[in-house]
Amino acid sequence: MSRLRGAIFGGLELTLARHYGTRLAALATIYAMARQVPVEELQANIGKEIAVSDWFEITQDRIDNFADTTEDHQWIHVDTERAATESPFKTTIGHGFLSLSMLAPIMMGTVKVAGDFKHGINYGLNRVRFPAPVPAGSRIRGHISPHAVEEHPWGVQTIWNVTVEIEGAPKPCVVAEWVTRAYK
Numbered sequence: 001m002s003r004l005r006g007a008i009f010g011g012l013e014l015t016l017a018r019h020y021g022t023r024l025a026a027l028a029t030i031y032a033m034a035r036q037v038p039v040e041e042l043q044a045n046i047g048k049e050i051a052v053s054d055w056f057e058i059t060q061d062r063i064d065n066f067a068d069t070t071e072d073h074q075w076i077h078v079d080t081e082r083a084a085t086e087s088p089f090k091t092t093i094g095h096g097f098l099s100l101s102m103l104a105p106i107m108m109g110t111v112k113v114a115g116d117f118k119h120g121i122n123y124g125l126n127r128v129r130f131p132a133p134v135p136a137g138s139r140i141r142g143h144i145s146p147h148a149v150e151e152h153p154w155g156v157q158t159i160w161n162v163t164v165e166i167e168g169a170p171k172p173c174v175v176a177e178w179v180t181r182a183y184k
Contacts (some may be wrong), residue, residue, distance in 0.1 A: 013138065034107075036114035039156055042146040051111040053142040054161075056102055057095045060136045066098040079138035080136075089135055096130040099140065099173045103162055113156050113182045123179040126159065132171035139167040147177060153181040 004111060042050070055144035060080065067073045075082050076093055081091040104122070112120070134140060141164070148159040157179065 019146060031108045034110055034112045037111055038114045039149055039151060041131060042113065042149045042158065046146055046148065049143050049145045053110040053144070054091045055065065055139040056143045057139050058102075058134050058136065060092060063092060063094050063098065065134055066095055066101070069093070070097065072097075082170075089133060090166040092136045093133040094136065094138075094173075096133075096174075099130065099134055099164060100128060100169070100176065102140060102164065103142065103174070103176060103178055106159070106164065107144065107161070107180075110142065111144055111160060113157065113180075115182065115183040115184075117155060117184060120180060120182045123157065123181045126177040126179060128174065128176040130174060132166060132169055132173050134166055138169075140164050141167075156183050 007142045021145060037050060063077055067078050070138045073096060076087055076089075077095055080092050084090055087093070143163045143165065145161045146158060147161045148157075150157045158181075160180065162174070163170050163172045164176075164180055
């Protein structure tokens with residue numbers, strides 16, 4: 001899928017990169033790929049999976065950067081030698097909050113509420129659990145379904161059920177009920 005995205009959106013990404021910088025251009029390209037779903041379709045599909053994201057790799061570099069950002073350098077996340085011998089997983093694992101933070105790129109590149117909205121925000125979480133750890137080097141992806149959709153004079157509030165699977169694992173790493181808002 002990423003090769004296809006590169007082929008289709010390469011020109012757009014290059015144009016955006018010239019104006020906004022490479023990283024922002026890549027994010028804009030990913031966001032442009034998201035499937036726009038009308039409110040009526042979301043409401044008609046409450047509780048049904050409407051989208052599955054691309055895979056994201058949880059590399060040791062990503063884990064280390066997250067540790068630096070959050071100042072959570074617990075050995076089970078960052079000490080590969082110690083984890084290999086002392087951890088029940090025999091490798092380092094990603095932080096639960098790293099897996100949770102991946103909801104943003106999972107959603108941004110997958111689905112968004114269609115409409116003439118000026119901006120959207122992360123309004124918070126109603127529920128979240130981390131059923132399984134994510135070993136370094138694993139790939140994760142999100143399964144997304146609308147839980148509730150409310151129209152308001154200011155825009156739309158959507159509660160999403162998001163389950164983040166680990167490739168080849170029997171349990172997901174994140175199960176969350178996430179609240180977003182899209183403002184007119």
